[in-house]
Amino acid sequence: xxxxxxxxxxxxxxxxxxxxxxxxxxxxxxxxxxxxxxxxxxxxxxxxxxxxxxxxxxxxxxxxxxxxxxxxxxxxxxxxxxxxxxxxxxxxxxxxxxxxxxxxxxxxxxxxxxxxxxxxxxxxxxxxxxxxxxxxxxxxxxxxxxxxxxxxxxxxxxxxxxxxxxxxxxxxxxxxxxxxxxxxxxxxxxxxxxxxxxxxxxxxxxxxxxxxxxxxxxxxxxxxxxxxxxxxxxxxxxxxxxxxxxxxxxxxxxxxxxxxxxxxxxx
Numbered sequence: 001x002x003x004x005x006x007x008x009x010x011x012x013x014x015x016x017x018x019x020x021x022x023x024x025x026x027x028x029x030x031x032x033x034x035x036x037x038x039x040x041x042x043x044x045x046x047x048x049x050x051x052x053x054x055x056x057x058x059x060x061x062x063x064x065x066x067x068x069x070x071x072x073x074x075x076x077x078x079x080x081x082x083x084x085x086x087x088x089x090x091x092x093x094x095x096x097x098x099x100x101x102x103x104x105x106x107x108x109x110x111x112x113x114x115x116x117x118x119x120x121x122x123x124x125x126x127x128x129x130x131x132x133x134x135x136x137x138x139x140x141x142x143x144x145x146x147x148x149x150x151x152x153x154x155x156x157x158x159x160x161x162x163x164x165x166x167x168x169x170x171x172x173x174x175x176x177x178x179x180x181x182x183x184x185x186x187x188x189x190x191x192x193x194x195x196x197x198x199x200x201x202x203x204x205x206x207x208x209x210x211x212x213x214x215x216x217x218x219x220x221x222x223x224x225x226x227x228x229x230x231x232x233x234x235x236x237x238x239x240x241x242x243x244x245x246x247x248x249x250x251x252x253x254x255x256x257x258x259x260x261x262x263x264x265x266x267x
Contacts, residue, residue: 022219022226025093026066033059034078034092034218038171040194041250042098051075057246058115058237059096062217065233079168080148084108087218094230095218098191101266110223111216112230114262115243119209120150121189123196125177126204131184133208134158140183141165143173150186153211170195178202188213193256205256216266231264 025031035055037045043055060070078086078097086092087109101111124131131137134154138161144151151164165182167173173185174195185192192205217234219226237243238261247258 021223022066022093022229026063026068029068030072030074031063031066031068031094032074032076032092033063034076034083034086034095034097035059036079036097037077038169039098039191040198041254042191042194043096045075045077052250054116054246054250055096055098057242057250058217058234059094061237061242062094062096062230062233065236066229079145081146083218087220093219097218098188099216099218100188100213101216105218108221109218110221110227111218111266112227113216113234113264113266114214115217115234115237115264116190116215117259117262118188118190118213118215120153120186120211120213121192121209122206123174123177123185123192123203124183124206125180126202128183131206133206134186134210137162137184139163141181143167143176143182143185144187145170145173148187150188150211154186158210174199174203190251190256193251193254197254214262227266231266234264 035043035051037043039053041053043053045051060073063070063073076092078092078095083095083097083099084105087095101114122131122134135158137154137159141163142151142154143165146166146168155162155164167176170187170191173182176182177185178199189205189209196203196205217230219230243261251258
């Protein structure tokens with residue numbers, strides 16, 4: 001009898017996902033997802049309270065695959081400086097926030113994906129034709145956000161005499177660019193394209209990407225079951241046409257060239 005009871009208890013325990021895993025978090029039909037609130041075309045919290053953009057669509061698609069309806073998602077703002085701690089502290093269950101997959105980050109968290117591939121580029125004033133690539137930034141002021149690495153990448157590889165400026169958010173960099181306080185903003189081209197749509201007569205993307213950035217979905221370190229579930233969701237979104245439809249709707253109007261669907265490699 002004791003053996004039977006122990007077996008039953010073991011079966012019961014196996015039927016419920018572990019509390020710290022993605023499946024365990026979504027077991028009650030809710031999820032907390034970290035996104036950016038300030039990236040037009042990708043993830044934006046609008047004045048009327050909506051959350052819109054490609055990253056939002058990806059997050060909602062993944063959530064549905066986990067049995068969570070969009071109305072049961074709690075959206076929390078995450079930034080380049082806080083994405084890892086938001087995950088490791090349990091503040092969010094997933095991060096879908098233009099989150100480039102790197103070996104350094106994988107020491108702290110796990111990734112699913114990639115779900116999009118882009119490259120680092122430059123945003124400049126439309127009438128500034130002297131900036132044609134990162135190597136032309138010596139003596140100029142280059143802006144990026146706190147906790148991100150693109151500006152340092154430019155200084156290390158292309159323009160040792162560039163002056164780096166950091167702000168908490170990309171809109172702050174864009175405002176400084178429009179005001180003439182900095183000469184360029186650097187991050188991934190698809191992010192910069194969203195700001196061009198807001199000021200097409202004043203801004204342009206140089207259009208010469210000089211890195212490869214693979215966007216992944218961040219989740220807790222070691223959650224292999226959650227990683228597999230999210231990978232499958234990304235593949236289904238691509239295969240079913242929702243991935244391309246979302247890109248065309250959210251990014252297409254900027255004129256940014258839409259890439260081919262990525263191959264999901266994080267396992």
